[in-house]
Amino acid sequence: MKTKSLLLIIAILIIAGILYSIAWPEAPLTVEDTRGYLPVAADLADGQLEKLHFRTLGYPLILLLTGSTQAPTRALFYLQLAMYLSAILMLASILHQEIKHDWVTFLFLILALLPPAIEYISIALPEITALFFITSTVFCFYHSLKRSNIPWSIGAGLCLVFTAITRPDYQLYSLFLGIFLALFFIILRQKCVWLRSVLPFLLVSLIGIGAYVAFNYRTFKFPGIAYYSGITSTAKTVTMLEEIPDSDAGIREILIRHRDTNLVEGESHTAVNYIFDALPELEAYTGLSQPELSAKLNDLNLQMILRDPLNYLLSVGKALSVFLMPSATNQSIFGSQILQFLWTAIHFAALALFLLMLISLFGVVILAFLLEKCSRTALCRRINSHLILATILVVCVLTMVYVTTVSVLLSAGDPRYHVPTAPLALFAIMVFIQFLADLRRKRITLVLKD
Numbered sequence: 001m002k003t004k005s006l007l008l009i010i011a012i013l014i015i016a017g018i019l020y021s022i023a024w025p026e027a028p029l030t031v032e033d034t035r036g037y038l039p040v041a042a043d044l045a046d047g048q049l050e051k052l053h054f055r056t057l058g059y060p061l062i063l064l065l066t067g068s069t070q071a072p073t074r075a076l077f078y079l080q081l082a083m084y085l086s087a088i089l090m091l092a093s094i095l096h097q098e099i100k101h102d103w104v105t106f107l108f109l110i111l112a113l114l115p116p117a118i119e120y121i122s123i124a125l126p127e128i129t130a131l132f133f134i135t136s137t138v139f140c141f142y143h144s145l146k147r148s149n150i151p152w153s154i155g156a157g158l159c160l161v162f163t164a165i166t167r168p169d170y171q172l173y174s175l176f177l178g179i180f181l182a183l184f185f186i187i188l189r190q191k192c193v194w195l196r197s198v199l200p201f202l203l204v205s206l207i208g209i210g211a212y213v214a215f216n217y218r219t220f221k222f223p224g225i226a227y228y229s230g231i232t233s234t235a236k237t238v239t240m241l242e243e244i245p246d247s248d249a250g251i252r253e254i255l256i257r258h259r260d261t262n263l264v265e266g267e268s269h270t271a272v273n274y275i276f277d278a279l280p281e282l283e284a285y286t287g288l289s290q291p292e293l294s295a296k297l298n299d300l301n302l303q304m305i306l307r308d309p310l311n312y313l314l315s316v317g318k319a320l321s322v323f324l325m326p327s328a329t330n331q332s333i334f335g336s337q338i339l340q341f342l343w344t345a346i347h348f349a350a351l352a353l354f355l356l357m358l359i360s361l362f363g364v365v366i367l368a369f370l371l372e373k374c375s376r377t378a379l380c381r382r383i384n385s386h387l388i389l390a391t392i393l394v395v396c397v398l399t400m401v402y403v404t405t406v407s408v409l410l411s412a413g414d415p416r417y418h419v420p421t422a423p424l425a426l427f428a429i430m431v432f433i434q435f436l437a438d439l440r441r442k443r444i445t446l447v448l449k450d
Contacts, residue, residue: 005102009092009109013085016113020081020121027122028072028080029331034124042069052220052291054228058166059126072124080121083132088112090139091427098389099434108430111350112423116328116343120419123331126166130420133163134170137201138395138424144197145388153197157204164209167420168226169406174205176402177395184394187368188380190387220291227291230298231279235272235412236315240304248300254281272412319413323404324351327415327422354400354425357432361397389431396428 040053040060049057062068066075088109095105111117120127137159144152157174164171178198185194209225217223238259244252255278262274275297282293305312326347333339368376383390399421407417418425 002096005105006093006096009096009105010089012109012113013089016118017081017085020115020118021078023115024077024122024331027074027077028124029122030072030124034072037063037124037126038069038071045069049219052216052222052227054226054231054290056165056168056226058162058164059129062126062129063124068124076124077122080128083128084118084121087132087135087423090135091423094139094142094392095427095430098392099431101434101437104430104434104437107433108426111346111426114343114346115332115334115339116326116347117422117426119328119332120416125416127416127419130163130167130170131423133159133166134399134420135423137163138392138399141197141201141395142388142392144201145193145391148196150196150200153200154204155201157201158208160201160205161208161212164205164225165212168228169403169410169417171209171225173399173402174202174209177398178202180398181391181394184391188384188387190384193387193391222291227294229410230294230296230301231275231290232411233301234275234297236312236319236410237301237304238271238274239315240308240311243304243307244300245303250285251282251296251300254278254285270412316408319408319411320404321413323407323413323415323418325415327419350426350429353429353432357428358397360432361394393428393431396424400425400428 036055037059040055040057041063043050043053044057044060044064053060062079063072063076066079067073068076091112092105092109095108096102099105120131137156140152140156140159143149144156160170160174164173181198182194185191185198212225213223216225234255241252241256241259244255255275258278258281259271259274262277263269263271266274279290279293282288283290286293286296288296326344328340328343328347333343364379368379371379400418403418403421407413411417
């Protein structure tokens with residue numbers, strides 16, 4: 001029965017791939033951010049990197065592989081389609097093995113294959129590449145836990161390296177995950193599991209990211225993965241530019257002028273991306289290179305935030321509200337208001353379930369500290385009886401917490417930033433639905449007995 005279900009899952013994914021190939025004949029689409037990756041791919045075409053670019057090498061390598069150095073090709077669309085379907089297959093296979101009821105797996109499959117969920121395969125952006133590698137990380141980590149296998153953990157670490165050089169937002173993700181999983185396994189008295197399945201991927205990812213940083217430093221004298229943090233974080237200080245001290249009055253005047261112009265004439269009318277219009281003038285005025293200018297802007301942003309922290313918190317709140325919105329565009333809803341309404345309803349229903357799950361997990365943590373020793377031992381024993389699935393659930397939740405935190409604290413919180421982790425969030429929701437279903441059928445009892 002399980003084999004038939006797995007074959008049916010594969011068949012559904014193949015059919016979906018064919019249908020989307022027909023539905024989006026013009027894909028992949030080129031958007032404004034695409035133009036930042038094409039020059040990097042062209043630079044890589046001769047096997048050498050001539051200069052330090054604004055974008056990292058992860059996605060340009062995918063562009064180069066598909067012959068997309070001048071413009072996105074159809075091969076890029078097919079590769080992104082294959083990446084997405086492979087990622088969904090990986091997560092579906094975990095559900096297939098760990099969840100009792102097939103309907104949960106097929107519900108995950110249906111939701112993950114809806115047009116708004118799969119839309120970014122049709123756009124030349126790094127989201128699908130990041131999605132594939134971060135899902136591969138979870139898949140490899142799952143098999144490391146399942147088989148008590150170090151090579152699978154090493155594979156997870158390598159996938160994390162590719163994730164970080166595709167989306168630099170994830171450069172501290174392995175460290176974040178390693179620390180919280182250490183606490184998780186210490187509480188459950190499973191230190192050996194951490195040493196066998198977590199420590200290898202943590203070391204491999206840190207070594208790999210460190211090697212990339214060392215390459216940048218040796219080649220371009222830049223000690224980091226990417227230099228754009230100071231540039232993108234200006235989205236958090238749009239309303240604070242008047243706080244820049246008089247010692248940098250020239251920079252302040254340029255920034256305010258471009259912000260005001262972008263606020264009126266910019267596409268979003270929020271001025272969150274005004275900095276890209278201001279960069280040429282700033283470079284000419286200061287005589288600094290973009291990496292040096294980014295470092296300067298980092299210092300100015302920090303000064304503004306320290307002078308007006310409440311305004312910064314307001315900016316974070318706005319970014320969070322934007323981040324939680326649906327990422328779908330007209331490309332996926334085919335211009336239909338009815339489809340837009342249905343997808344919006346599904347999105348917020350899923351968000352509500354995820355928040356309920358997050359609150360429940362937080363409640364379990366608080367409960368564990370309040371219980372007597374014998375009850376705490378019983379709770380740990382119950383979690384240990386489902387250790388693999390519980391660990392993967394924790395990883396998915398921690399991933400969403402990390403992505404959300406980085407996106408709203410350091411940038412404008414664009415909804416597309418949650419696209420790489422959306423399947424993991426959906427996976428976690430399916431596990432939670434299974435728990436609620438079993439709880440209703442009284443297959444799970446909350447009474448703790450030693």
